[in-house]
Amino acid sequence: MAQRHVRIAAITTTTSAVVLLLISLLTSTFPSSSAINSTSINLKHRRSPLILPLSVSRKIPNAKLRRHLQAKRIPINARMNLFDDLLVNGYYTTRLYIGSPPQEFALIVDTGSTVTYVPCSDCDQCGNHQDPKFQPDLSATYHPVKCNPDCTCDAENTQCTYERQYAEMSSSSGVLGEDIVSFGNQSDLKPQRAVFGCENSETGDLYSQHADGIMGLGRGELSIVDQLVDKRVVGDSFSLCYGGMGIGGGAMILGSISPPSDMVFSHSDPDRSPYYNIELKELHVAGKKLAINPKVFDGKHGTVLDSGTTYAYLPEAAFVAFKHALINELHGLTRIPGPDPNYNDVCFSGAGRKVSELSKTFPTVDMVFENGQKHSLSPENYLFKHSKVAGAYCLGVFQNGKDPTTLLGGIVVRNTLVTYDRDHLKVGFWKTNCSELWESLRVSDISPAPEPTPSSGEVWTPGMSPALAPVPVPASDGGWTPGLSPALAPVPVPASDEGWTPEMSPARAPAPVPVPAPYGVPGYVIPGETKVGFITFDMSLGIRVSDFKPRMSELSGFIARDLGVNISQVHLLNLTSSRNGSLVTWGIYPERSAKYIANTTAMHIIAHLAEQNVQLPDTFGSYKLVNWKIEPPVKRRSWWHQHYLLVVMAVIVSLMLGISVYGVWFIRKWRQQTTIQYKPVDSDNIVPEQELQPL
Known part of the structure; x- marks a missing residue:
């Protein structure tokens, strides 16, 4: 719990950084968000950049042009799961897929960061994280961002680099690359090319954290949000919905959504602060306004929302008034020490274990914005569970030292849909059950997933869209229609112009570059929660078993080639004689370094099997694939x-x-x-034998 109290000191830029900033403003090379890192803020569980973000060579439209372009945007967004690591690690994560085939990463969702980065395969100064490092060599669509006048170059002047240094003595540095980024199978948004950081060095908390890297959602041209908006593929907005206390999870939506009619908004001024701020004016506890000056919430950066922060931090005057008002409303509870003796936490026991009944004991807290609109906070929005005493809770609001900034972290927006409407310069709050919200997003208003098509000679694979019922596939040239296991069904999907189709999978299995599939191949979906241990399929061959056995290795090579896997992953499971030849059962297994086959890779294999894309020489005679199915992982x-x-x-x-x-x-x-034991007779005692006398 000590991590939640870390204080990150304010950082100021050096003279050289200011000069670079002035030059960038004059030349319009850097966007207006370049000012993000020219100042800093005391943030908890997030990192405040010390140096300026790097730019890529392409020009970015200014804010007015961007808003003009978005006037005709289409309602497409990327819907993604959130995973609650709040209490253990102090952050929320989501899954992002980079490369072709996709490599999966767990990234911290951080609205205060402006760059997305993951560990690179050649990084010998990176820690052990949740997933394997990104391997550019395994991605057919990866391109380094070449050195240009608009970026800092590496020692060889061949590739753009980035660096992030943080006040808590952690840092991240590496090179900039561009690749296909996929957002998961819940997303309507097709995969997109995006620039990201490929780490070759990390220190401090970045080195020791469980998550793989950072997903930057802040204002800045390297932000994943800015890149998608600049491509005009999503609206200039995104939303986060964190699960409630004891539930966890949640949802993230990149792009515009239709806000609920009762969503409460506050103005957000990007010129006031580089961070996402709101105009908080009052706090009410149990309907009673705190007797404090409204300007207390307007100090320094104002009131800032930051998803990389765990709890809430108020200026001294606001914190003292809030704590006293809250304690005065509590009756029948016992004040107890906090879970960590190093901190003076405000904790109470006797409230019971049911989170749904906390409102019977703890008061409602209201945030009142500049427009008079009010957003109410439930007890779960300012309390956290005591880790050592059952039924006890502690105040998740702390004093922000001497910093006048008001900082609102993830705890404040539990079970709240927060929409960062950057296009209209406002932030919306809507109290809801984020678990139910995500379920509704997964079921309702689902359109077929976009289907990538080849571009610039890049490798692609069929897209997948949700379906669970068996549906026959169009007959092949031989007149045979392959069967489907109940978990898989083909669904026609439209074409797109990008690289790889996303799929949320619990684990990633590295795979070689797949062979391009024909246009118009139907997609097959595997539910994101399904773990694919291996895939089996039966092949009917027109040659006898005796003729097949000597050529078994040769046939394995053809199968591996056409399914886009290594030959070591192809195993012969069974071989029997049939009336017209042989019936062979094959298994496609994960690579030795992986526990599962990535769902996207599995669907790629199924699509090729369904379309009879395994091409064998005529010497094997006639053949056809009879059926296939996915198998759960075999517990190793x-x-x-x-x-x-x-x-x-x-x-x-x-x-x-x-x-x-x-x-x-x-x-x-x-x-x-x-x-x-026999002893010899003593020779000294031997009596000489007398001679026999003659008779």
């Missing part, structure tokens, strides 16, 4: 489970040998001790 046994019989046998044999050797030694010893 530990070394002990795999070898325990051998170990037990070795121990038994060793014991038997030891007992035998000991027995032989013991018997010999016993025999030696029991044998009668």
Whole structure:
């Protein structure tokens, strides 16, 4: 819990940074958001950049032109899951997929960061994170951002670099690359090319954190939001919805949505602060206005929303008034020490364990904005569970040191849909059940997933759209229609002009570059929660078993080639004779370094099987694929489970040998001790034999 109290000191730019900023403003090379890092803010559980963000060579439209272009935008957005690591790690994460085939990463959702970055495969100064590092060599669509006058170049002057330094003594640096970015199978948005950072060095908290990297949602040209808006593929808006206390999860939507009629808005001024700010004027506790000057919420950067921050931090005057007002409303509760003795937390016991009943004990807190609109906070929006005492809760609002900024973190927006409407310069709040919201987003208003088409010779694969019922596939040239397992169904999907179709998968299995599939191939969906252990399919061949066996390795190579996998992943499971030849059962397994087959890779394989895209030489005779199915992961046994019989046998044999050797030694010893010892007669006592006298 100590991490939630980390204070990041304010950072000021150096003279050289200011000069660079002035030059960028004069030349219009950097967008207006370049000012983001010229100032800083005391943020908790997020990082405040020390140096200016780097730009890429392409020019970005200014804000007015951007708003003009968005006037005719289409209502497409990227819908993504959020995963609650709030109490353990102090942040929320989402899954992003980079490359072709896609490589999966768990990224911290940070509205205060302006760049997205992940560890690169050649990074020997990166920590051990949740997923494998990004491997540019395995992506057919990766391109480095070449050195140009608008960026800082590497030592060889070949590639643009980036660097982020943070006041808590952590840092991230690496090169800038561009690749296909996918957003998951809940997304209506097709994959897009985007610039991101490929880390080759990280220190401090970045090195030790569990998440792979950062997903920057702030204002800045390297922000994933700005890049999508500049491509005119989404509206200039995004929304976050964090799950409630004890529920977790949530949803993130990149792009515009239709706001609920009762959503409460506050003005957000990008010129006032580079961060997403709101105009908070009053706080009410149990309907009673706090007796404080409204200007207290207007100090420095004003009132800032930051998803990378865990809790809420108020200026001293506001915090003292809020704490006293809250305590005065509590009756029948016992004040207890906090879970961490290093901090003077305000905690109470006796409220019960049911979160839904906290409102019976704790008061409602209202935030009143400049327009008079009011947003109410439930107890879960300012309390967190005591980690050592059941039924106890602690105040999740703290004093922000001597910093006059008001900072509102993730706790304040639990079970609240927050819309960052950058186009109309406002932030909206709508109290809801984020778990139910996400379920409705997954079921309602779902359109077929976009289908990528080849561009610039790039590799692509069929897109997938939600479907669960078996549907027959159009017959192949041989007149045979392949079957489907109940979890898979083909759905026609439209074409797009980008690289890879997204798929939310629990784990990523590295795979080689797939072979391009024909245009118009139907898509097949595997639910995002499904873990694909391996894929089996039956192949009917027109040659006899005796003729097939010598050519088994050759056939494995053809299958691996046409399905886009390594030959080591192709296994022969069964071989039987049939009336017209042979029936062969094959299995496609994950690579040795992976536990699962990535869902996108699995759907790519299924699509090729369904369309009879395994091409064999005529020497194998006629053939057809009979059926296929996905299998759950086989629980890998530990070394002990795999070898325990051998170990037990070795121990038994060793014991038997030891007992035998000991027995032989013991018997010999016993025999030696029991044998009668005969001593020779003393020669001195021998009486000489007398001669026989003749009779």
